[in-house]
Amino acid sequence: MNPSKREQIFARWKAANPNPQTELAYNSPFELLISVLLSAQATDVSVNNATKGLYAEADTAAKMLELGEARVRHHIRTIGLFNTKARNVIKTCQILQERHGGVVPDDRESLEALPGVGRKTANVVLNTAFRQIAMAVDTHIFRVSNRTAIAPGKDVIEVEKKLLKFVPEDYLLDAHHWLILHGRYVCVARTPKCTECNIADLCEFKKKTKSESAKSRQKKKAGGLKKVSDKLSAAANKKVTGKKKVAGKKTLKKKAVAGKQ
Ligand code: SF4
Numbered sequence: 001m002n003p004s005k006r007e008q009i010f011a012r013w014k015a016a017n018p019n020p021q022t023e024l025a026y027n028s029p030f031e032l033l034i035s036v037l038l039s040a041q042a043t044d045v046s047v048n049n050a051t052k053g054l055y056a057e058a059d060t061a062a063k064m065l066e067l068g069e070a071r072v073r074h075h076i077r078t079i080g081l082f083n084t085k086a087r088n089v090i091k092t093c094q095i096l097q098e099r100h101g102g103v104v105p106d107d108r109e110s111l112e113a114l115p116g117v118g119r120k121t122a123n124v125v126l127n128t129a130f131r132q133i134a135m136a137v138d139t140h141i142f143r144v145s146n147r148t149a150i151a152p153g154k155d156v157i158e159v160e161k162k163l164l165k166f167v168p169e170d171y172l173l174d175a176h177h178w179l180i181l182h183g184r185y186v187c188v189a190r191t192p193k194c195t196e197c198n199i200a201d202l203c204e205f206k207k208k209t210k211s212e213s214a215k216s217r218q219k220k221k222a223g224g225l226k227k228v229s230d231k232l233s234a235a236a237n238k239k240v241t242g243k244k245k246v247a248g249k250k251t252l253k254k255k256a257v258a259g260k261q
Contacts, residue, residue, distance in 0.1 A: 001149040003168070005202045009150065010171035012198050013178040020177030022128050024048065029104040029129035030096075031055055033114075034064075034089055036121045042079045050076045061093040061102045088116030106130040120156075123176075133172045135163045140183025141176065147187060149204035150179075 013020075023044040026032040031051070039047045054075040058064040064072065073086035092114045096102055104125065105111055111122035123136035135141070137156040141163075145151040151162035167175045186193050194200050194208040 001166075001204055003166075006150055006166060007168050009148070009199045009202050010168055010175065010178065013182065014171065014174070016198060017178065017181070020174050020181060022124070022177065025051065027055070028059065029106075029125065030060060032129045033092070033104050033111075033117070033121075033125050036124045037088060037092065037116045038076060038079055038085050040085075040116075040121075041081060046079055050079050061096040064089060064093040065097065085116065091115040092117065104129065106132070123160075127173070127176055131173065133164070135160045135176050137163070138180065139189075140187075141179040143189060144179050144183040144187045147192070147203065147205040148199070 024035040024039065025048045026035050035047050035051055058067040069086050069090045072089050073082060076082045076085060079085065095114055108122050108126065111117055111125055112119065120136045120138060123134040126132040127134040127136065137160045142156055142159055145159045145163060151159050151166050153159035153162055163175060186197050191209055195211040200208065
């Protein structure tokens with residue numbers, strides 16, 4: 001994809017949504033960190049439902065430790081992998097207390113040293129809480145980057161590197177949110193909503209979905225072509241049958257002549 005197309009894509013996303021936000025509910029870097037940690041293999045809605053009660057009781061690392069693993073587990077029991085996640089929340093809070101005075105660190109190395117915090121989670125926290133340029137490539141960003149050809153890559157690291165390299169500078173800080181939202185609501189996994197997509201003319205995906213009217217036009221055209229081809233083969237059959245009849249007549253004539261002799 002050429003740079004001008006990328007520029008136009010992000011300009012359109014920005015015009016449609018100038019301040020894109022994460023859909024996770026949080027009031028501090030600490031709450032964001034815990035929410036992102038809980039969001040692995042879970043929807044933002046399910047995480048928000050669980051953290052509402054959790055953060056009402058414990059909105060700091062110290063309070064979370066006081067609450068204890070069993071209560072954390074109880075609050076997040078509706079989320080997948082809640083046993084492991086409850087354990088990681090408590091371990092993370094212990095490290096935050098011991099090494100960082102209860103404050104969420106704003107560097108990748110310290111974040112990735114926390115239990116349950118991988119590169120993607122660290123990127124979300126760095127970008128969303130601390131407004132640093134970082135690309136947290138999840139399944140949506142990976143799909144959109146590849147389909148559109150904004151930043152094609154065979155794995156998340158390659159896509160992350162290409163996004164950092166190719167996304168125009170003015171849009172780097174919020175690119176992660178626009179890409180996620182586009183993948184979540186428009187360029188969805190199974191059947192992308194290409195007919196509703198505001199970047200369809202710039203996207204380089206070869207198998208874009210078609211509108212219902214375009215589909216029915218195509219069906220009609222296919223039907224028309226089939227009729228023509230049916231007619232042609234019927235005509236060809238007729239010709240062959242006709243030839244056979246003539247050939248049959250000639251044979252009979254020959255036999256008749258032979259009989260007379
Ligand atoms: S045109 Fe289709 S494939 Fe391309 S970004 Fe839009 S929804 Fe995705």
